[in-house]
Amino acid sequence: MKEYETPRELALPEIRQIIANYAQAAQNAVAAGFDGVELHAANGYLPQQFLSDSANHRADEYGGSIANKARFTLEVMRALIAAVGGGKVGIKISPLHPYAGIAFDDPLATYTYLINELNQLDFTFVELMKRSPMFPLLPHYPQGDEIEIFGKLVSHTLVAGTAYTRESGEAELQKGIASLIAYGSLFLANPDLPRRFEQNAALNAPDRPTLFGGGEHGYIDYPFLPA
Numbered sequence: 218m219k220e221y222e223t224p225r226e227l228a229l230p231e232i233r234q235i236i237a238n239y240a241q242a243a244q245n246a247v248a249a250g251f252d253g254v255e256l257h258a259a260n261g262y263l264p265q266q267f268l269s270d271s272a273n274h275r276a277d278e279y280g281g282s283i284a285n286k287a288r289f290t291l292e293v294m295r296a297l298i299a300a301v302g303g304g305k306v307g308i309k310i311s312p313l314h315p316y317a318g319i320a321f322d323d324p325l326a327t328y329t330y331l332i333n334e335l336n337q338l339d340f341t342f343v344e345l346m347k348r349s350p351m352f353p354l355l356p357h358y359p360q361g362d363e364i365e366i367f368g369k370l371v372s373h374t375l376v377a378g379t380a381y382t383r384e385s386g387e388a389e390l391q392k393g394i395a396s397l398i399a400y401g402s403l404f405l406a407n408p409d410l411p412r413r414f415e416q417n418a419a420l421n422a423p424d425r426p427t428l429f430g431g432g433e434h435g436y437i438d439y440p441f442l443p444a
């Protein structure tokens with residue numbers, strides 16, 4: 218395997234260009250027939266690299282304070298909204314998921330700021346991706362339920378995600394903080410998932426070895442319920 222390159226700081230013109238690229242990508246997606254776009258600001262993707270204390274060591278207006286670290290995400294969101302309209306824009310965040318070495322000194326302070334700023338913008342939904350149980354909770358992170366802690370701050374439609382089952386998804390909706398549940402691996406393994414939930418039918422189990430790569434096997438060949 219090739220060694221990773223050491224990342225370098227983006228220059229300000231590059232940041233402006235990348236924000237313009239996000240807007241262009243959103244326009245392209247809508248022109249191609251997508252209903253909308255979701256800014257991936259979770260899981261160590263670029264917006265979360267700007268937001269985090271572990272990845273962002275900048276000393277300019279995009280680094281240092283929480284407001285500076287959140288600037289990139291908020292500028293991209295404004296650009297997306299301007300490009301395609303807030304009715305076609307959402308964002309995915311993962312406050313406590315430490316994937317890709319992402320860590321915050323004070324995730325509650327960072328995400329309280331970010332969510333409060335997002336609350337001022339006119340767009341459609343926030344998807345809150347909870348920490349995957351396969352990753353440890355960092356020792357200084359809050360122990361409570363992420364939907365309780367962060368979801369309650371969100372004024373947009375809230376989508377909750379990560380490791381939900383039919384039952385835990387239903388229980389989450391009953392709590393009244395999240396309005397929608399995002400299913401990933403269960404949906405991949407069950408192309409007719411809504412129907413199976415409706416009928417309380419048995420589910421195909423996701424096949425872990427083929428989930429994240431390889432060929433079409435494990436992507437297009439899970440069986441449907443008999444008609």
Ligand SMILES: Cc1cc2nc3c(=O)[nH]c(=O)nc-3n(C[C@H](O)[C@H](O)[C@H](O)COP(=O)(O)O)c2cc1C
Pocket residue numbers: 259260346378379380381399400401402403405428429
């Ligand atoms: C096959 C597969 C590939 C995924 N790829 C990515 C990815 O490239 N980047 C990412 O941030 N999340 C990825 N996810 C996570 C999903 O976006 C989603 O957050 C997650 O699947 C929801 O949790 P669940 O699978 O437990 O329902 C992937 C999930 C699956 C099942």
